[in-house]
Structure formats: structure tokens, C-alpha cells
Amino acid sequence: MIKIGIDYYPEHWDRAMWEEDAARMAELGVHTVRMAEFAWSRLEPEDGKFDFSWLDDAIEVMARHGMRVILGTPTNCAPLWLYHDHPDTVQWDRSGRPTDLGIRGHRCMLSPVFRRYAARIIEEMARRYAGRPEIFAWQLDNELESNHCTCPTCTKGFQDFVRAKYGTLEHLNQAWGTVVWSGEYSSWDQIKPLLAPDCLPNWHNPAWMLDYERYGAACTADYVRFQCDIIRAFDPNAIITTNSCFCANLPDFHQEFQALDVASYDNYPPIRLPEDPEALTSNAFALDFVRSFKQKNFWIMEQLGGPLGCWGPISPAMEPGMLEGYALQAVAHGADLLSFFRWRTACTGAEMFCYGILDHDNRPNRRLAELDGLCRRLKQLPALDNTTIRSQVALLYSADQEFGLKNQIQSEGFAYWTQLRLFHDACMNLGVNLDILPEGASLDGYRVVLVPTHFITNPAVAAQLEDFARNGGTVVLTNRSGVKDQNGNCILGQPLPTAFRALCGCCVSETDAIGPARQQLTTIHGGTYTISGWCDLLVPETAAVWARYADRFYAGTPAITRNQFGAGQAYYIGTIGEKALYRALLLEIFREQEISMVEVLPRNVELTTRSGPGGVYRFFFNNSTHGCAFPLGSETVTLRPLEVKILTGKGEWL
Numbered sequence: 043m044i045k046i047g048i049d050y051y052p053e054h055w056d057r058a059m060w061e062e063d064a065a066r067m068a069e070l071g072v073h074t075v076r077m078a079e080f081a082w083s084r085l086e087p088e089d090g091k092f093d094f095s096w097l098d099d100a101i102e103v104m105a106r107h108g109m110r111v112i113l114g115t116p117t118n119c120a121p122l123w124l125y126h127d128h129p130d131t132v133q134w135d136r137s138g139r140p141t142d143l144g145i146r147g148h149r150c151m152l153s154p155v156f157r158r159y160a161a162r163i164i165e166e167m168a169r170r171y172a173g174r175p176e177i178f179a180w181q182l183d184n185e186l187e188s189n190h191c192t193c194p195t196c197t198k199g200f201q202d203f204v205r206a207k208y209g210t211l212e213h214l215n216q217a218w219g220t221v222v223w224s225g226e227y228s229s230w231d232q233i234k235p236l237l238a239p240d241c242l243p244n245w246h247n248p249a250w251m252l253d254y255e256r257y258g259a260a261c262t263a264d265y266v267r268f269q270c271d272i273i274r275a276f277d278p279n280a281i282i283t284t285n286s287c288f289c290a291n292l293p294d295f296h297q298e299f300q301a302l303d304v305a306s307y308d309n310y311p312p313i314r315l316p317e318d319p320e321a322l323t324s325n326a327f328a329l330d331f332v333r334s335f336k337q338k339n340f341w342i343m344e345q346l347g348g349p350l351g352c353w354g355p356i357s358p359a360m361e362p363g364m365l366e367g368y369a370l371q372a373v374a375h376g377a378d379l380l381s382f383f384r385w386r387t388a389c390t391g392a393e394m395f396c397y398g399i400l401d402h403d404n405r406p407n408r409r410l411a412e413l414d415g416l417c418r419r420l421k422q423l424p425a426l427d428n429t430t431i432r433s434q435v436a437l438l439y440s441a442d443q444e445f446g447l448k449n450q451i452q453s454e455g456f457a458y459w460t461q462l463r464l465f466h467d468a469c470m471n472l473g474v475n476l477d478i479l480p481e482g483a484s485l486d487g488y489r490v491v492l493v494p495t496h497f498i499t500n501p502a503v504a505a506q507l508e509d510f511a512r513n514g515g516t517v518v519l520t521n522r523s524g525v526k527d528q529n530g531n532c533i534l535g536q537p538l539p540t541a542f543r544a545l546c547g548c549c550v551s552e553t554d555a556i557g558p559a560r561q562q563l564t565t566i567h568g569g570t571y572t573i574s575g576w577c578d579l580l581v582p583e584t585a586a587v588w589a590r591y592a593d594r595f596y597a598g599t600p601a602i603t604r605n606q607f608g609a610g611q612a613y614y615i616g617t618i619g620e621k622a623l624y625r626a627l628l629l630e631i632f633r634e635q636e637i638s639m640v641e642v643l644p645r646n647v648e649l650t651t652r653s654g655p656g657g658v659y660r661f662f663f664n665n666s667t668h669g670c671a672f673p674l675g676s677e678t679v680t681l682r683p684l685e686v687k688i689l690t691g692k693g694e695w696l
């Protein structure tokens with residue numbers, strides 16, 4: 043059965059309230075309660091003096107009401123005495139100074155002193171709780187970002203990282219092309235982390251930045267492994283996760299989650315939905331992305347439970363149906379556990395207007411009623427957790443592309459994330475399940491592989507895609523593919539898309555970074571679509587033309603091509619289009635590849651299918667604040683704003 047959880051902070055509330063809170067949660071049918079992830083100052087009020095008595099009691103109260111606990115390691119917020127006694131545990135920012143204390147997440151995850159204290163409290167917790175039946179799982183730290191700390195330890199760490207990679211300064215200077223602007227290093231300690239907050243990323247050497255991002259991601263993965271190892275020493279069977287979020291400094295999630303058992307995510311979809319039909323607002327992409335971290339079903343550690351405050355002004359109220367709709371959207375994409383943030387809105391602290399399920403008045407409200415309805419509904423679908431998302435379409439992701447394109451903006455409005463989402467959005471609206479795969483993952487069982495902007499060229503991926511197409515698959519590549527080598531430098535002496543030229547059967551004669559300008563293209567079927575951001579002027583070699591530009595000095599020049607390659611084909615999209623362009627192209631490809639679709643879904647209606655031994659469940663989600671209706675076979679499906687309809691069937695596959 044899909045599990046419902048609650049994020050609870052016993053340390054925020056009078057003990058007398060715990061019992062009643064637990065009873066109310068149990069009545070709803072809550073399975074798990076997450077706690078302790080920010081409670082270090084209460085667990086170790088003084089250096090080496092531990093107090094677990096209150097946590098024992100809180101766990102006992104929950105267990106008595108039939109609920110199990112997801113225990114957080116409290117390392118995101120070290121107590122102030124630790125920072126005070128050991129200033130070298132404090133993270134440094136991009137100005138090269140220690141961060142000001144007073145919010146949260148100030149710890150340097152590499153500081154040896156911090157690691158010693160973190161290890162000690164995690165050990166204390168694991169010794170006490172690991173393996174106990176009351177404990178369902180562990181959450182490490184909170185919303186980890188890639189390590190961008192600039193303290194002396196982290197600086198030295200970066201120097202060691204590149205030294206291990208390049209061996210000599212000569213190799214490093216060569217790989218980073220530091221001859222430009224006299225940036226050649228003559229000693230390892232001249233190598234610095236990312237400083238200068240006032241600089242645009244584009245001003246820096248991209249090769250250096252790429253390795254810096256790889257280093258930051260490796261640090262975060264190492265920090266996860268460090269915590270994991272401690273817990274596993276006490277309970278090898280512990281289920282361990284960490285709650286990811288999509289922050290400014292994205293780590294390499296696939297690397298970070300390697301040591302963990304299950305992926306999880308803090309799911310805060312937009313409360314205010316934009317009316318702009320071109321906006322890519324659906325959270326479905328984030329959910330499929332999280333499923334990709336372990337390529338299996340995942341958990342939500344924080345599910346939107348109320349209007350948000352603190353990190354911005356208070357958001358509007360959640361629309362009726364939104365709490366349930368967004369929760370079921372997560373289930374539709376593979377969530378097997380949803381822990382709602384949070385039980386009751388805090389009365390103190392910065393997040394006092396970041397609403398939980400209950401308001402400050404602690405009385406039953408509309409959101410509680412909706413959560414109750416959700417719990418009842420999931421009880422009617424007891425076998426749902428015995429299903430997965432199965433897909434014949436893959437979207438390739440790699441942290442290298444994210445890093446490379448984030449640090450060297452190619453054109454105004456052109457972002458890797460957007461490129462990925464444009465393809466994803468079209469699949470959802472055609473009712474086609476999509477797996478996001480890390481580069482290098484097996485492509486067995488897929489028929490279509492979408493590869494937006496493979497900027498940092500991985501020759502192994504190029505070879506894999508050729509094999510895939512040769513054997514009958516369809517590959518779709520886009521603009522800015524094959525531009526750089528693995529060091530992040532441009533490839534000399536070959537027309538773009540370099541390693542993908544033979545596969546795509548075309549090359550690029552000239553590029554036009556048009557930014558926000560809007561132009562048009564026309565397809566061979568006569569469709570006209572708006573494009574912006576980028577135009578590759580294509581020269582077909584073995585490819586056929588699928589669309590041509592309609593404007594400027596290159597009107598009539600090929601914009602999209604299609605190349606027969608072995609038993610399959612490869613498309614190359616030289617530009618960035620409006621949503622409808624991707625829908626039209628994928629529709630054609632999916633028809634050719636005989637991938638089952640539902641073509642009649644109104645805009646913003648998403649269809650995802652979970653299937654397996656537990657049955658077949660089709661989730662129709664109206665991700666908009668307007669009602670809609672559409673035909674499905676001989677029936678008409680009507681959906682209220684934000685409603686999810688679940689149609690169940692038999693068999694393994696629809």
C-alpha cells in the first residue's frame with residue numbers, strides 16, 4: 043500500500059501535545075512520522091552530553107499509535123556551541139569568508155572537526171535506534187547541495203581532486219587551456235574554488251568550472267557515503283535516503299544516491315499556476331527525474347501540505363483539490379511514500395508562516411479534510427505499490443551537461459533544464475511514460491531515446507546511440523550537441539555535431555544564438571511553429587529535411603533533419619521550439635515506433651500509467667485550475683481543476 047507520512051517536530055511542541063497529535067495522525071491512517079532532522083541542539087545540548095530521552099518518548103508515542111519513524115540525522119544544523127568552539131566547522135561562501143550564522147545549513151561537510159562531531163552524534167543515534175522495529179528508515183541531513191564551500195579544507199580538497207586527476211600541472215594547464223589570459227598555474231596552491239560572487243559564470247574558464255562542479259558533486263556524494271557507513275555499521279539492513287531538492291547548486295544526483303537505498307524528494311509544486319500556455323510548470327518532470335536516481339520507485343519526504351512562507355512572501359492558499367491532486371501526481375510517477383510537510387504550522391522561527399496541514403489554531407481545516415480523503419482513497423488501492431512505471435521512451439540526463447550549460451549560458455533563455463522539460467512535457471500530454479536515464483545507462487527495452495543538448499561530448503554515449511539506432515531505435519538530438527570535449531573545451535577541426543554527425547547525417551554550417559527573438563519554422567507537413575533561443579543552420583549529408591527556417595538570411599535552410607541509420611533513425615533539432623513543435627514531432631515518432639498514446643488529452647492534462655503484479659493504473663491528472671472534458675473510447679472523461687482520475691485495469695501493460 044502507498045504509505046502516507048507526516049513531518050513532525052516534537053521538539054517544537056509541548057510534550058502534552060504529542061499524544062493527541064499522534065492519535066489524530068493515526069486516525070487518518072498515517073504510516074510514518076519523520077523527525078529529528080534539525081534537532082541536534084536538543085540531542086546534544088553540550089559537547090558530548092547527549093539527551094535522547096525526549097526522542098525516545100516521541101518515538102514511543104508514535105509507535106504506540108501504530109506508526110513508524112523516519113529518523114533524520116541532525117547534521118544540517120549543528121548547534122551554535124559547536125560553531126563557536128570550532129569555527130573551522132563553518133562553511134565559507136563565495137566571497138571567501140565564513141558564512142554568517144543564524145539561518146541553517148552552515149556546516150562545512152568536509153571539515154574534519156565537523157565530521158568528527160557529526161560521526162559521533164550519528165553513531166549515538168544509530169547505536170540507540172538502528173534496527174529497532176519502531177524505525178522505518180533514515181534520512182541523512184537535509185536538502186543537500188553540491189559542496190561550494192570555499193574554506194581552506196575545501197580549497198585544499200579541490201587542489202587534491204585535480205592533482206589526482208591530472209597528476210602534473212602541465213597536464214592540468216593543458217586540459218584547462220589556461221594559456222588564455224595568462225592563467226597558467228605554477229603551483230597547486232594557486233588553484234582556487236569558485237570565488238567572486240559578482241562575476242557572471244561566463245567570465246570564468248569553463249574547463250576549470252566544469253572540474254570544480256564535478257568536485258563539489260563528488261564531495262556531496264562522499265558526505266552521503268560517510269553518514270551511510272556509520273548507520274550501516276549498526277544496521278546493515280537500514281533503509282537510508284536523503285531528501286533531495288532542486289537548488290541552485292545541483293549535485294550529481296545519480297552519484298549522490300549510489301550509496302543510498304531509495305531516492306527521495308521534497309515536492310513543492312507551484313501553488314500559483316501561470317496562465318501562459320508555454321510555461322513549463324508541471325512538476326511531473328521533477329518526479330520522473332527523482333525516479334531516475336535509483337531507476338525505481340521513490341519517496342517524497344516533504345509533500346506540499348500548505349501555503350508556503352519564509353523563503354518568500356506567503357503564497358496564495360492552495361486551491362481545492364490541490365493537496366490531493368499533487369500528491370497523486372507524485373504517486374502516478376512512482377512515489378510509494380508521501381510524507382507531508384508538516385503536521386502543524388510552526389508558531390515560532392522563520393517558517394511560522396510556512397503552513398503545514400494544520401494551522402496555528404490546531405483545528406480541523408480544509409487541508410486536513412483533503413488529506414483524510416486522500417488516505418481513504420489510497421486505502422481503496424492496496425496493491426498500487428506493487429506497480430512501477432514502465433517506459434519505452436528514455437530521456438538522457440547528465441550532470442556534466444547541467445554543469446557545462448549552467449556555467450556558460452549559450453543564449454538568453456536557453457537552459458538544459460528547459461530543453462529536457464520540453465520533451466518531457468510533450469510525452470506527458472501524449473500519455474506516454476518516460477524514463478529519465480543517466481548517461482551510460484542501458485538502453486535495452488527502449489524504442490526512442492531523447493538526447494537534448496549533449497554539450498560535453500561523451501564518445502561512449504555517441505557509440506551507444508549509434509548502436510541503438512542501428513538496431514532499429516529512434517534517437518533525437520538537439521542543438522549544441524557535440525560542441526565540447528570531456529574537459530569542457532571546444533572540439534577542433536570537425537563540423538558540429540562532431541561525434542553525432544554520422545548518426546544524424548547532417549552538419550551545422552553556421553549557428554545563430556537568437557536569444558529571446560521569435561522566429562518560425564515550417565515542417566514538411568506544412569505546420570508552422572515559433573522558435574527562439576538558437577538556430578543551427580543545417581546541411582543535410584545523408585539526412586532528409588523535416589523542417590526549414592522561415593526567417594532572415596537563412597529562410598529555407600534546414601532546421602530539423604531525419605536520418606535513416608541502420609534499421610533505425612536519428613532526428614536532429616537545430617533549434618528550440620514552442621511546446622507544440624515537440625508534441626508534433628514526438629507524435630510522428632511514437633506512431634512510427636508503435637508506442638501507445640492518447641492523442642486527445644487537453645493541454646495540461648497528464649497521463650501516466652503504473653503497472654505490474656498489482657494491476658494497471660492509469661492516472662489522468664488535470665494540472666490546471668480549469669475543468670476539462672475529453673473523449674476516451676466511447677466514454678467522456680471529465681476532470682475538475684487539479685483532479686486525478688485513476689482508471690484501473692487488468693494485465694501487465696496497456
Ligand code: GLA
Pocket residue numbers: 184185287308344350352353383393396
Ligand atoms: C524545505 C526544507 C524544510 C522546510 C521546507 C518548507 O524543503 O527541507 O525544512 O524548510 O522547505 O519551506
Ligand code: ZN
Pocket residue numbers: 132133134150151152153191192193194195196197
Ligand atoms: Zn569547507
